[in-house]
Amino acid sequence: MNDRRNFIKSTGIVAGGLWLAPSLLQAKQGIAASDRVRVALIGCNNMGFGILRHHLALPVVDCVALCDIDQNVLDRRITEVETATGKKPERYTDFRLLLERSDVDAVIIGTPDHWHCLIAVAACRAGKDVYVEKPMANTIGECELMVNAKNQYNRIMQVGQQQRSGQGFIEARDLVMNGYIGKVRKVNIWSNFNYGLGNLIQPATPLPEGVDYDFWLGPAPSRSFNPNRFHGSWRHFWDYGGGLMSDWGVHLLDMAIWVEENPAVPSKVLTYAANVNKENRDRDTFDTMNVLYPKKDFLINYDMNGGLETGPYGKPYGIGYVGEKGTLVVNRGGYEIYPEWDPEAKAPKIEAKKLEVMTESHNLHVANFVECIKTRNEPICPPEAGRIAALHAHIPNIAARIGAEELIWDETKREFTGNAAANKLIWPNYRAPWILPKITS
Ligand SMILES: NC(=O)c1ccc[n+]([C@@H]2O[C@H](COP(=O)([O-])OP(=O)(O)OC[C@H]3O[C@@H](n4cnc5c(N)ncnc54)[C@H](O)[C@@H]3O)[C@@H](O)[C@H]2O)c1
Structure with missing residues (x-):
């Protein structure tokens, strides 16, 4: 022991x-x-x-x-x-x-x-x-x-x-769900990380000894080895990952979905994506994305910048639950409530609260x-909750890839309405001999 x-x-x-x-x-x-x-x-x-x-x-x-x-x-x-x-x-x-x-x-x-x-x-x-x-x-x-x-x-x-297991996030969620900040109208999420640019372009190197790269690729398309498409940096290529959006975005978006009364896949997603800094960078994914998810309870407003690390409230990333009585801002470092001012009572609408140290959650x-x-x-x-969070990342990524600003998702039919290009990206094309499993609900 x-x-x-x-x-x-x-x-x-x-x-x-x-x-x-x-x-x-x-x-x-x-x-x-x-x-x-x-x-x-x-x-x-x-x-x-x-x-x-x-x-x-x-x-x-x-x-x-x-x-x-x-x-x-x-x-x-x-x-x-x-x-x-x-x-x-x-x-x-x-x-x-x-x-x-x-x-x-x-x-x-x-x-x-x-x-x-x-x-x-x-x-x-x-x-x-x-x-x-x-x-x-x-x-x-x-x-x-x-x-x-x-x-x-x-x-x-x-x-x-x-x-979802972090005590500070649980406390923050309880405050929001119990109405402490009043009716939530918006959840602002920002995700700014330098690594979102991907690695610098580098030439192919010999395959490191002891690596079975064909097995690493598995169901993804065959290609020769490049360190950028291997340990760690694979996340910037569509064949293996979804960039900053599905790497960090999925964690942060999960915290918005978590305070919905009936968490759901968004039926409408508006996406604005760009590649502001791609010079010498090896990646498929976007460094700049703004996404709006109008949900039943509130609007989710997601703002992502790869290659930058400053953000609102002095935090590179975070979630701001915007309520009628105040805004609760949380990230892995803690949370803080910024009360709204009541002009008639000449006083804050609620008491400010702060938690400065978050406990480990893994x-x-x-x-x-x-x-x-x-x-x-x-x-x-x-996985039902994991799926909802993942779709909040995959839908805007699909929109960005096909250049669509608006995508409508039909949860009953499990497809996009009126967009054949988007529907083509719902399922992967596995490379033989790997076969997509068949399992019905
Ligand atoms: N929850 C979090 O906070 C968090 C943080 C970082 C990463 N992640 C996730 O963890 C996963 C791994 O990310 P990472 O950063 O550790 O990646 P990594 O590239 O550092 O490690 C992946 C490992 O998987 C091995 N591998 C690949 N294909 C394999 C196969 N078919 N069989 C056996 N081994 C195989 C690779 O050789 C490598 O050792 C990703 O899904 C990532 O999104 C989660």
Whole structure:
């Protein structure tokens, strides 16, 4: 256990001293220490491994196996898990073989987005529960398949929109939902990050030893290796991701959907997209987007700037719930309420409030998943919620790609109304031998 604690410390889980000790977390989540949960990780380089660390911080979890198409990543991560836990996880380069193991209860999917659906559906079919990173899939159609797979195979699926588990975000949401800031008319979201420009263009390099790039590409079109289309920076290319919009946008938009009375896919989306700074940059995705989502309860107003890092309220990114009595601004650093002035009473309409330190949320999101594996209750972010958030990112991305300012989504027919070009982008074209799974609702 000492080794495990050191591992947790050394790997940054104790960020800001706000880490809940495993025993506390266990008590909080009602997890019986006697029942082991055996997990495997598919896609080990970055976020997936972070999520595995949070699993391993729970005393009930064992790591059975790791899978990656990059032997260098696998070597490094297997050593780290063995050092921390004293048990060496089994090594896989093909997730299909890993899924054949009967001693795996759940898988964590930490691959690029274009793999999420195939692996998640295969995992559900194999009887595994699934923690899948956000955005839950790279296309609208794949999101639907994942919801159907979870239901058909009766699995627990948690989507990695961990802000839903963050105490500060929960407090902010409660204040908004309980009417503290009055009727909400707008949710302003801004998302400004330098990395949204993508990498500088660079020449192709030889394939790094130990990498199976054809397997990395999987269902995406075949192409020669370039480091820009690999670890980390793949998110700027439509074949694998959706740029800043589906990377950060999906987290922030999820916080707007979260305060809707009946969260729903938007029926109308207005998108204005541009590439202001593309010089020497290697990317498909847009650096500049403004999107309006008129919803039943309020208007969502999304403003995105790749390559910039200043924004309203001195924050590079955030969510501003605009109410009749005040505006609540929240991001991962905390929240603050800016009251409206009442000219008749000559006083603020509500008391200002502030929370300056946010607690870590990945650990609680993982603990919720593990708890749900045991109780079979619905997790905090089931795929139905993940799908709604992902569509808020995919619909404007489709509009931007085809140059449409307005798209109308028909949730009953699951298609865009009167726009054949947009409808063509609902489903991916998988490259053989990979086949889009068939699962109906
Ligand atoms: N929740 C969050 O806050 C958060 C933060 C960052 C990333 N993410 C998400 O996590 C996912 C991974 O992002 P990342 O930044 O860690 O990417 P990354 O490129 O650093 O890592 C992806 C890993 O998956 C491996 N991989 C690719 N195809 C595979 C396959 N078929 N089988 C096994 N392994 C495969 C790659 O070799 C690599 O090791 C993405 O969906 C991303 O959006 C979520």
